[in-house]
Amino acid sequence: MAQQTVFVNTFTNGIVGPSAKMVGPVVDGGFIVAQTAAGCWGPMITPELHGGHEVTSPVLVENAEIGDAIAIRLVSIDVTSEVTTSGNDIIDPEKCVGDPYVAGKCPHCGTVNPPTETIGIGENSVVCKKCKQPCSPFTFSNGYTIAFDSSKTIGITLDEEASKKTASNAKHYMHTPDNSIQNPAVVMQAHDIPGVVARMRPFVGQLGTVPAVDRPDSHNAGDFGAFLVNAPHEFGIQDYDDLQVTDGHMDIARVRQGAMVIAPVRVKGGGVYVGDMHAMQGDGEIAGHTTDVCGIVTMQVTVLKGLNIEGPIILPVPEDLPYLAKPLSKKEKALAQAESAKWNVPVEDSAPLAFVGTGKDLNHAVQVALTRAGNLLGMTVPEVMNRCTITGNIEIGRAPGVVTATFRVPVDKLKELGLYEMVAEQYLK
Helix, strand or coil, X not given: CCEXXXXXXXXXXXXXXXXXXXXXXXXXXXXXXEEECCCCHHHHCCCCCCCCCCCECCEEECCCCCCCEEEEEEEEEEECCCEEEEEEEEECHHHECCCCCCCEECCCCCCECCCEEECCCCCCCEEECCCCCECCCEEEEEEEEEEECCCCCEEEECCHHHHHHHHCCHHHXXXXXXXXXXXXXHHHCCCCCCCCEEECCCEEEEEEECCCCCEEHHHCCCCHHHHHECCCCCCCECCHHHCCXXXXXXXXXXXXXXXXXXXXXXXXCEEEEEEEEECCCXXXXXXXXXXXXXXXXXXXXXXXXXXXXCCCEEECCHHHXXXXXXXXXXXXXXXXXXXXXXXXXXXXXXXXXXXXXXXXXXXXXXXXXXXXXXXXXXXXXXXXHHHHHHHEEEEEEECCCEEEEEEEEEHHHHHHHCCHHHHXXXXXX
């Protein structure tokens, strides 16, 4: 029986898709409250996980069928970690089978995806349970440990002595969930850039629905998914066109409290999952990783029948919209009406949408975003390009290949698609 609210504090083994154990269902219009584990570095140094992340068990949504979409409103995002660790990575090819995110290997006993434990602190503290030898596929080229103030407003990077203290009690400082199996990244004691102050603006890097085929969670996007082509492990594919991802791994900083993500449904019930919460990130996530934290996410889910979208659409909070994409003010509308009368040209009523595109590189991702927008809106790609140029923007979510194409869309088209009330509530109220 479907529930009004589903609480989730269990996680996948790094794989999202039909084989993932799903929970729920939640009613259409109901709520999901999820306890999330840190993404990126914790799972990256835990080769037992098969995907490079550790996302929540997917939640089935009542009445969601293949070909529908699910609107996921982020009601709240709360960081529970006091401290985390991140930085640029170095991959040790001897400690993986081709792909360190998916197929970590102990170079000493040869076990693939070995169970691990931590002994001591530092970059060699993660060891294989079988042979007790270091086996993390990743180390830092430049790393930092960052502590957050109690109001979760700012963070400050720690020096050697302070990072040693947090590393010695890493799970405590990270508030690692009870059901998480990841090794806490804080145990690595990174401290290369002490004293840096950063503003907090938490968001979730993983949010969406499961794909129709099993995929490593961090590879559920067009850029990381490219690593699966000819990969020497069980999730390898022959051709990029066989990827079949739902772009749940976006790392778009605008996916924060108050925003909405509209995700495609590829399996019955959708399978809504979340994870990879970050404390802050500049566009592009240019270091490759950012401040992964544990937290609590509350979401409301609504089924959009027959909205057969090719990839996610985002309704950011109003202040996150590009300047040109913001809804016209009353003053601007009055000026437009006056100019309309002068030239006898009707004014188009419009409101913003942000289309996600992912691809092998940024150029490919832009083309995907424009094509997805054109296909949904019944426009040619050249028309979408023009609209995006004069009423919107292209913004980088993650390098090398995640973008959003945000622009103002005709209200008539939004009404035709059944999106107008949702968009109006976000921007026109």
